[in-house]
Amino acid sequence: MGKFNIDRFKIGRFRLIALMSLTSLYTSVNYASSRHELYSQVIEHPQRSVQDKIKDKTRKPELILPFTQITQNNKVLELGAGGGHTTELLARLVGNKGKVYAQGVSATRVKNGRLPNVIALRKHLLYELEEVLAENAVKKGSLDAAVIFFALHDFYLNSRIDQQAVLNTIYQFLKPDGSLIILDNAADADAGLSVNRSLHRIGENFVISELKKAGFTVDSTSQALQNLKDDHTQRWQVFNGEHDRFAIRFVKK
CATH class of the missing domain: 1.20.5 (Single alpha-helices involved in coiled-coils or other helix-helix interfaces)
Known part of the structure; x- marks a missing residue:
């Protein structure tokens, strides 16, 4: 050539x-x-309530939703759904072909079928989670993601809950590379559970340790909900929703 x-x-x-x-x-x-x-x-979305949009100011879904990496058609488990602010966001995010399996969600949030892709799991104790998911035809290894927003610390306040068993169940139902996203009220990183009962705060490093025991790997963290003015010595309610919170995305490997 x-x-x-x-x-x-x-x-x-x-x-x-x-x-x-x-x-x-x-x-x-x-x-x-x-x-x-x-x-x-x-x-x-025009059907979201005024109250939910006000809550957005402190929950910051414009930052948290991208952090979750949850998207259309995903199947998602939500534990500790409560009033359903996150439930509705997830339902609209995954769309008609997706599903949100919501534990503990308010009946008002899903009444009259207003969120048809949300499956409100029957009231149950967390040790029954595997049984309840099976009742709803959820197979192990089928979920794209799970979320626990501001509820994990409560799991550790209940002596009747085997927390590791719950985390193991979540792990089993996620797909390979499926994610578990944790948001919670921050204590000092190494505080563990020392102020959980008094302040409803949990140490970030303790959470990471517990999730690693269940087989999860830390994929990413976010400072979207961080508040450096919060010194972790007061109950989170004092800050009107703007207290220091951590965000961690774990993956199943």
Whole structure:
């Protein structure tokens, strides 16, 4: 092959690599843009209540939803759903082909079938979680994600709960690379459970240790709900929803 042909081959190869790189970049940008639009549509959905949108100011779903990496068509388990602020966001996020299996969700939130893709799990004790999921035809290894928002610390206040057994059950029902997202009220990182009963706060490092025992790996953390002015010496309610909170995304490996 002559020098001219070699140079032309190198130029052609360079152009091909450049074109592939630009195509990949465009695809990534387009994907990120579509994800951003999806989250915006969920948060601004016209059927969300005024009260929920007020709560958004402290819960910051515009930051937390992208952090979860939950998306359309996902099947998600929510433990400690409570009033259902997160339940509704997740329901609108996963869409008609997705499912949210919500434990402890308010009946008002799902009355009259207003969130048809939410399966309100029957009232049960957490040690019955495996049985209840099976009742709803949820198979082990089938869930894309699970979330526990501001409820894990409560698990450790109940001496009747085998917390490791609950975490093991969640692990078993997640797909490989499925995620478990924890948000909770921050104590000092190494405080463990020392102020849990008095302040309803839990140490971040203790949570990481417990989840690792169940087989999870830390995938990412977020400071979206951090408040450096909170010194962890008062009950979280004092801060009107703006207390220091940690966010950790674990994955099943």
